[in-house]
Amino acid sequence: MIREYEIIETGDGSHTLKLAGEKMTFHSDRGAIQESQHVFVKTGFDHFIQKSVPGEPVAVFEVGLGTGLNALLTAIAATQKHKEVLYYSIDRYPLPAEIYTKLNYPDLLKAPVLYKAIMQAGWEELLPVAPFFSLQKINGDLSNYTFNRQFDIIYFDAFAPGDQEEMWTENIYGKMYDALHPGGLLVTYCSKGNVRRALVQAGFTVEKLAGPPGKREIIRANK
Numbered sequence: 001m002i003r004e005y006e007i008i009e010t011g012d013g014s015h016t017l018k019l020a021g022e023k024m025t026f027h028s029d030r031g032a033i034q035e036s037q038h039v040f041v042k043t044g045f046d047h048f049i050q051k052s053v054p055g056e057p058v059a060v061f062e063v064g065l066g067t068g069l070n071a072l073l074t075a076i077a078a079t080q081k082h083k084e085v086l087y088y089s090i091d092r093y094p095l096p097a098e099i100y101t102k103l104n105y106p107d108l109l110k111a112p113v114l115y116k117a118i119m120q121a122g123w124e125e126l127l128p129v130a131p132f133f134s135l136q137k138i139n140g141d142l143s144n145y146t147f148n149r150q151f152d153i154i155y156f157d158a159f160a161p162g163d164q165e166e167m168w169t170e171n172i173y174g175k176m177y178d179a180l181h182p183g184g185l186l187v188t189y190c191s192k193g194n195v196r197r198a199l200v201q202a203g204f205t206v207e208k209l210a211g212p213p214g215k216r217e218i219i220r221a222n223k
C-alpha cells in the first residue's frame with residue numbers, strides 16, 4: 001500500500017505530517033518540536049540522565065521513528081550533554097525521502113548534517129551517526145517484534161489510542177515493561193485513565209506530569 005502524506009505547519013512553526021484520508025497527525029498541532037522536546041527529551045531523556053552513571057551509555061527504544069524528530073532532538077541533547085546514547089527506533093512504515101527531505105526540522109534546529117545522517121542511516125544495524133549518538137533503525141511491526149536487549153528509556157510515540165488501539169494494549173505494555181532495565185522509564189504524550197491503569201497492571205509506577213502547551217498531562221511510567 002502506498003501511503004500519502006500531507007505536510008502541515010504546527011503552532012511553533014515546525015512541520016508535522018498527516019496521513020492523507022486520515023485525521024491523525026504525527027505530532028501535536030500546537031507545536032511538533034515543542035511537544036517532542038517536552039514529552040520525550042525533557043521528561044524522558046533529561047530526567048533519566050540526571051541519575052545515570054557518568055560515562056555509561058543510555059539505551060533508548062522509540063516506538064515510531066516517523067519523521068525522525070525525536071531521534072534528532074535526542075542526538076542534539078546527547079551531544080550537548082556529552083552523554084553517549086544508543087538509540088533504537090522501530091517503524092512499520094518508513095517515510096520516503098521525498099517527504100522527509102521537505103520537513104523544516106534541520107533548518108529550525110540548525111542541524112542539517114545530523115538530520116540527514118539519521119534519515120539516511122542504514123536499517124537493522126547499530127551505526128554511529130554522530131559523536132555520542134548511535135542509531136539502529138528497525139523496519140518492523142511492534143506487535144510481533146521480539147526484543148533482544150533491554151533499554152533504559154522507551155519513547156512510546158504510537159498514534160493515539162483512538163486511531164490505533166492495537167498499539168495500546170496490556171500485552172504491549174507488558175512487552176515494554178520486560179524490555180526495560182529495572183529503574184528504566186517509559187514516556188508518552190497520552191494520559192488517558194485506561195492507559196494509566198493498564199500500565200499499572202503491567203507493573204509500572206505511573207506519574208502524571210504537566211504536558212506541553214495544549215496538553216494538560218503526560219505520563220512517565222517507571223519500572
Ligand SMILES: C[S@@+](CC[C@H](N)C(=O)[O-])C[C@H]1O[C@@H](n2cnc3c(N)ncnc32)[C@H](O)[C@@H]1O
Pocket residue numbers: 025026027036063064065066067068069070071090091092093094140141142143157158159
Ligand atoms: C505518532 S507517529 C511517530 C512520530 C515520530 N516519533 C516522529 O517524531 O515523527 C507514529 C509512528 O508509528 C509508526 N507505526 C504505526 N504502526 C506501527 C507498528 N505496528 N509498528 C511500528 N511502528 C508503527 C507509524 O508509521 C508512524 O511513523
